[in-house]
Amino acid sequence: MVLKNLIGTAVFVALMFTFSAFVYKNKTVESHPKTPVEYKGFAVLELFTSEGCSSCPPADQLMGEIEKQYKDQPVYILAYHVDYWNNLGWKDKFSSVENSQRQQYYSKTLSSQVYTPQLVVNGKKEFVGSDRNSIENAIETALLNSKNIPIHLSAKISGKEINVNYKSEEKNSQNKLLITLVEKKSSTNVQKGENEGRHLQHWQIVHQQNQISLKNSSEGIMSFRLPENFNTNDWDIIGMVQNVKTGEILGSAKAF
Template identity: 35%
Template sequence: MNKSWQVWPAVLLLGCTMAQGSVQTLTSSEQPTSVLELYTSQGCSSCPPAEKWLSSLTQSPDLWKQVIPLAFHVDYWDYLGWQDPFANQSYSARQRAYARSGGTRSVYTPGFVVAGHEWRGWFQNQPLRLPEQQKAVGRLQLSLDDNQVEVAFKPEQTPPKGLTLYVARLGFGIDTQITNGENAGKTIKHDFVVLSLQQVSAVSDNHWRTKLHKDPRGERQAVVAWLGASGNPAPYQAVGGWIDQ
């Protein structure tokens, strides 16, 4: 079940990959990049159509430039007879944090969050519309050298206090045969799967450094980084792109 979607024209380009020897550099625009979060589970019979729709965004010219999709697999349906291999309790906790902060009304799957706010338009076959004409917050730049990650943020306005960096490795083109639970007998294709998520403290003002967790799953992979303020799961600024292979 493919669903149409629509975004507004980009103000500036973001997510561009530039080769510098073995180093990849990804740079956002000054305006906030919208993060599209899907909370899903292989144990949920309603989730495969949502994941199929999310997979269609791999072909969008706006990918990484205007929108960064993330598929967080939650663990609270594992008891139904199938344990999701991508599920992580921290992803479930992130979804609950949205409910506590008022970003969403409840916790369910499939559940969409766009730019920090619940989006139910997918259920009505509505096009995805991203926030337009947002005030510039600053450029976020990520450098990836093998698995070494360095991130710098150049703010355009005073940022929230205590910004924390989150770094995720994403997997694409992953097929899973489900043998039990609500999706028994189905083969589900996954894209934008969050394979690992790291929370990184700053090493100095607006600079972060970490080593990207290794995970070989997926025909192709990407890296995404975003900044978040304390007590608010909504991304403040984000950048992402394909990992050169």
């Protein structure tokens, strides 16, 4: 009987100790609330993708999720649909030779292969476009550490054009200002090729991109042709300053 009482007392004491430790731990956490992170940098994500590539839909989907996840942060996504898949069964209506040339440029500055889906962050690091962990880590690092050269953009529709007023404090002759017209979301029913029969969703699709030298002037006006059925709610205008030699993006901003 004595042994039984001793065992019961020991169990009770152990339970009380566990409960006390639990309460103390919770009080400690509550007394040190987590403060929100203040981001001073930015992250530009450039995805090279194609409707003809069966590995690309997961990367496209991830861009939609990241767009939603970081909607209140300076994270800018540009999806470049390349044209070198067009002869393999399906022509991507969003593709262009300029987008493919943009990827070739990065293959030189980053000493990387050309493949899809490929994603480049701030012109400095490249990953497989569906590698969520690497991409999110790169975004957090960029938001905390990158310095954002100020860019001022404003846009106005005039006739069949979109006129963009730009101004930057950067005047380095090796840097250019890239201003891009981006469609926020669209989709395609693919009828041939590797993705035959699939309904593909796309986010932040690059339609037009102009490069402006900052050597002689850091402010001015440039124009885009107005897309069919244009609605300001469905489009973004994104500007970024890039060092032409290294490929590093030094600042970014959005007009719409």
